[in-house]
């Protein structure tokens with residue numbers, strides 16, 4: 001199995017990603033690190049510990065990370081993820097606490113100790129990852145790839161042009177992009193597409209297994225209802241979990257290697273990922289002079305049916 005570490009802000013869809021990673025036989029989830037995003041970092045730690053317990057994986061180490069972005073104050077997305085950051089489902093409190101190691105130290109230890117190069121999957125603002133790369137740049141020698149959920153080629157969500165994870169800490173995202181390791185950007189363009197149909201969600205919700213049932217509850221909470229029928233309300237997007245599907249089954253994703261830059265200037269475009277899709281990408285450098293170009297495998301298309309099937313099969317495993 002591929003050694004994987006998820007850095008998240010659990011988070012309804014981050015929880016869906018954790019449930020999938022724990023149960024996929026091709027993934028060896030070695031640690032989970034937490035950062036402020038959807039809710040405050042202590043809420044994220046609590047939610048993450050609870051989800052791992054419900055998924056039957058209480059032994060995976062969880063590291064508490066940054067409580068706020070590098071420069072700006074934290075801005076939680078409680079309107080999307082509920083007051084507790086997890087859809088207010090009334091989940092039990094976790095039985096254990098986070099690792100004694102902070103997120104950056106845990107990331108460093110687990111990356112360097114892994115038997116094979118690690119795939120890092122950030123599904124949250126990139127603050128922890130930026131701090132890791134700046135503090136312990138030697139970790140890149142044992143990172144296979146970073147597959148991050150964030151950014152958008154087209155439309156944003158936090159603003160018309162900026163996706164939440166990048167918008168919440170744009171400087172951190174800019175540091176990630178120039179990490180010097182292969183990067184896949186699983187942006188909003190594909191993120192929004194992978195929706196589990198209502199009957200499948202219903203089936204998960206009525207399962208006897210607590211982890212499977214939780215996946216159903218979380219999906220039903222995802223505010224992605226489409227269609228007129230009342231059952232359509234149960235349909236839910238995989239969200240962040242799609243980025244982990246992309247690690248388990250990269251062939252379900254169509255990517256193209258393109259230059260990506262984060263807009264950092266104050267104003268309406270701050271946090272936008274500027275993806276150069278011109279026929280000869282990067283050509284402006286001829287005019288703009290030398291600047292650090294980040295070439296990223298940008299997800300442009302996703303095989304929705306394939307990832308929905310993969311997700312359902314995986315979370316229904318005991």
Ligand code: BDR
Nearest residue numbers: 011013014123164165240
């Ligand atoms: C991202 O923002 C968060 O609210 C979700 O968990 C996801 O990671 C989508 O923009």
Ligand code: CA
Nearest residue numbers: 011014123124
């Ligand atoms: Ca997230």
